[in-house]
Amino acid sequence: AQSVTQPDIHITVSEGASLELRCNYSYGATPYLFWYVQSPGQGLQLLLKYFSGDTLVQGIKGFEAEFKRSQSSFNLRKPSVHWSDAAEYFCAGQTDSWGKLQFGAGTQVVVTP
C-alpha cells in the first residue's frame, strides 16, 4: 500500500541547533513530495515541494529537503532553528491523477532556549 511515514513523533531541539526531520515513502513510482508546517491552532503552510530534477530542494523559512531515491526518503533540514520553528511538521506524498495527498502522522518540534 502507498504510504508516507514519519518515524519521529516528537523532537526537542535547542535554539540555534540544527534540525532534521525524517520522512520515508512507499510508492510504486516516485511521488511528488511535500513538507507542510502547522503552527498551533493554524492551518497548514507549504514549506517546500519536490517534483523532479535536483534532489536538494530549498524552501521558505530557511528549510531544505533532500530526496534520496535509494533510501525512499525526503528528509527536512534546517541548519539553525529559531524559537518560532516550534510547530508540527507533516510530510506528504502524491501520485494519483486527482492530486490527493497522503500525509505522514506528523512530527512535533519543541524548541528550548
Next chain:
Amino acid sequence: NAGVTQTPKFRVLKTGQSMTLLCAQDMNHEYMYWYRQDPGMGLRLIHYSVGEGTTAKGEVPDGYNVSRLKKQNFLLGLESAAPSQTSVYFCASSQKRGMYEQYFGPGTRLTVT
C-alpha cells in the same frame, strides 16, 4: 485575496445532530478537498472535488456527504453526528493536480458529545 476560508471555526454538536461546514476559496481553483486531522494520524482525506458539480470519496468518507454546486464553494455535511467525528476539519484547494500545491484553510474544530 482571502485564500481558503472555513465556516464555522468551532462547533459543538450532540450525537445525532446534523451540520454543514462551508469552505470557500477565491483563487479560482479547480480542485478542492476535505481532510480530517486526528492526533497521531496526520490528515486523512474525506472527500474531494475536481470541478464544479463533481465529488468523489477519499480515504474516510463514511458518515459525510459533500456538494460542490459552485466552483468556489465546497460543503461538507454530517447528517447524524457521532462522537467518532470529533476532529479538526481542514479544507484545501489547488489549481490542478500534480505539481500544484494545495492551499489550506484555518480549520474547523468540531466536538460531538
